[in-house]
Amino acid sequence: MVPDKLLLTTPNPIEERLEALREFFPEAFKEGKLDLETFKQLLGEKVETGRERYGLSWAGKAEAIRAVQIPSSGTLRPRRDQSVGFDTSENVIIEGDNLEVLKLLQQAYHGKVKLIYIDPPYNTGNDFVYPDDFREGVRQYLRFTGQLSEDGVRLTTAPEEGGRIHSRWLSMMYPRLQLARSLLRDDGVIFVSIDDHELHNLRAIMDEIFGEENFLATVLWQKKYAPSNDTTDFSYTHDYLLSYVKSRRFNEQGKAVATLKRMERTEEQNRLYKNPDNDPRGPWMSDNYTCNKTSEQRPNLYYPIIHPKTGKEIWPSRTAVWRYSRERHEQNVREGRVWWGLNQENETPRYKRYLSEVAGVVADTWWEHTDVGHTDEAKKEFKSLFGEDADAFDTPKPVRLLKRLLQLSTEPDAGDIVLDFFAGSGTLGQAVLEMNQEDGGNRRFVLVQLPEPTRNPNYPTISSVTRGRVQKAAERIRSGDEKSAVRLLEPDGQDLGFRAFSLDTSNFKLWDGEAEDIQGQLEALVDNLVEGRTQEDVLFELLLKAGLPLSSRIQKKELEGQKVYSVAEGQLLVCLERPIRAETLRAMMALEPKPLQVVCLDVAFVGGDALKTNIALEMRDRGIRFRTV
Ligand SMILES: C[S@@+](CC[C@H](N)C(=O)[O-])C[C@H]1O[C@@H](n2cnc3c(N)ncnc32)[C@H](O)[C@@H]1O
Structure with a gap:
C-alpha cells in the first residue's frame, strides 16, 4: 500500500455537482460519465427543447463558464512582514487576483462564509477591469502585476473592444460569482454593489447562478445627499445592492423563512408606541x-x-x-x-x-444616507485615517453602510466569516473591527485585493492600502481615539490583527504536460520543492489543500528530534523533514488528540519505500488520512 498523493492543483468544482446528480440519477451515468440522452429521457417534459429560450447570452459566456473548471496551480504565501499579530489573528488579507484566490479557497472555505459583500468595478468605462486569461492563471497575474520580468505592468481601463464592453465585464464577473456561491453557507447571504451601467446584467447572471428563488431584494442606497446640477438629464443619487441568499428556506406552510435579522428599533420608531x-x-x-x-x-x-x-x-x-x-x-x-x-x-x-414584545424592525429596501452614510462621508472617513495619503484610494464605501450588512446577516458571537473579494480600501475590514468592538463580537474577515498600482509612493498598490486601512482602524480602536464614533469596550481579547498572504505559483514543481524535456522534468521533480520558498510557505500550501482555513492555529512541536507542525489543534500534522524517521512518524500517530490527517514530503522517503508502505498501513488502521506530496 502506498499513501495517497495530496492534490496540488485545486479540484474541479464540477465534480461535486456531478456527484449530487449521480446521487439522484444513477441511471444517467455510464462508465463514470453523464449520458445526456438518458438524462433527458429521465427528465421527460421538464427539459426545454425549444430553439428559443429565456436567458442572458454574451460573447465569451461558454469560456467564462469553463473558466471555473480550470484548476489553479497557485498558492497563497504567508507574509509575516505585512501582517499584524500573525500568530494569533483569525482575520485574513490576501493580495492577488480574486479568480485564482477564490479557486484556492474552495476546499478550505466551502460552505463556511456567512456574508459576502463585493463592490466590483461598475464598468463605467473609467474603472479598471483585470484582463483575465483563464488558461494562464497565476502566471498571467504575475506577469501583469510586474512580478515576472516579461512585460511588466500593463494597466488599462476597460477599452470598448468592438462594442464588447458588457461581454467583457460579464465574463469577468461570471466565474467569480460561481466560485463565491460555493463558499457561502446555506444560510449565507451575498450583497453586490452596482449602479445602472450593469444592474440589469448583474441581476440576470445572479439569477442564473444563485437561482431566482434565492433573490432577496435590490436595495437602493442614497449615496449622495445633494443632487449635482452638472449632469445632462438626471443627477444620479443612488447605487444598488443586489442581495441573494444561498438557499431560501421555507416552513411547512411553504412560507419563506426570514434570512436576514431584524434591525434595532430607532427612537423615532419607538415614539409611535x-x-x-x-x-x-x-x-x-x-x-x-x-x-x-x-x-x-x-x-x-x-x-x-x-x-x-x-x-x-x-x-x-x-x-x-x-x-x-x-x-x-x-x-x-x-x-x-x-x-x-x-x-x-x-x-x-x-x-x-x-413595545416590550416587538422584535426589531424588518429592513426596507430604501437606505437613506442619514442612516448608512454617503460617498462624501466615506471619503472623509478614509482621509481621517490616511491624511496626506488620502489620494491613494478614490472610491471607498461608508463604514456605516457595511455595518448595516453585518447587522442584518451576521451573529456577533458565532465566529461568522465575512468575505470581500473586491476589497479596495478594506472598508469591510474596518466595519468588522468596529462592530466587534461595539458588541463584543468575534466576526472574522477575509479580504482579497489585486495589487493595482496607485499614484501614491507611500501606498504604491491598492492592496497596501487595504492592509494600511485595517491596521490604522485597529490602532484607532486600540487607542480609543475620539474621532472614532465607536463606543469602546475593553479592547482586551479583541482580534485587531490580520494574517497577510500573497498569491504566487505553487511551492512545488508541477508536471508540465506540454514540456518537451521529459527526462529533465523527471529529474527536477525528484526533489519537487521550488527553491527559495520557506517551510512556512509550504506549510500554508498544504494546510489549504488539506481543507483547513488560513486562520488555523499552528503549533511547532519537536518529535524524536524532528520538527512537526500541528495545525488546528492537531487535526492536521505536517512534517517537512527529509529524510523523515520512522520514530517521528510513529510519534505523530500516537499524539493526542488523534490527528485526522498527516502529510509529509514524498522525497522524505527516498530509498525508504518499505517504511512508506508500512506507515501507510499503520495510519490506515488507526483511521488517519496519510498523504505525501
Ligand atoms: C470599487 S473598489 C472597492 C471599494 C471598497 N468597497 C471600499 O470600500 O474601499 C473595487 C476594487 O476591486 C479591485 N479589483 C478589480 N479587479 C480585481 C481582481 N481581479 N481581483 C481582486 N481585486 C480586484 C480594484 O482594484 C478595486 O480596488
Missing part, C-alpha cells in the same frame, strides 16, 4: 384585528365578536376575516389586549401590541 390608558405593561400600538383572507379561505376566522359596551355581535367583512381564531380571541380578551377605544366607543376591535 404610546400609553393613553396607562397600561402597566407600558407603551403599545394598536394593530389590525383582521387579515386579508376571505371567509371561504378561512371559515374558522369568520365568526361574531361581542362588543363589550353595546353587547352587539360584530362580524368581520367576508373579504377580510378576523386575524385570530375564536380561542385566541378569547385569550386576547382575558389578557386585556382587545382595544375598542378609550371609552369603548369604537365599532371594531384592534389589537394592543406592546
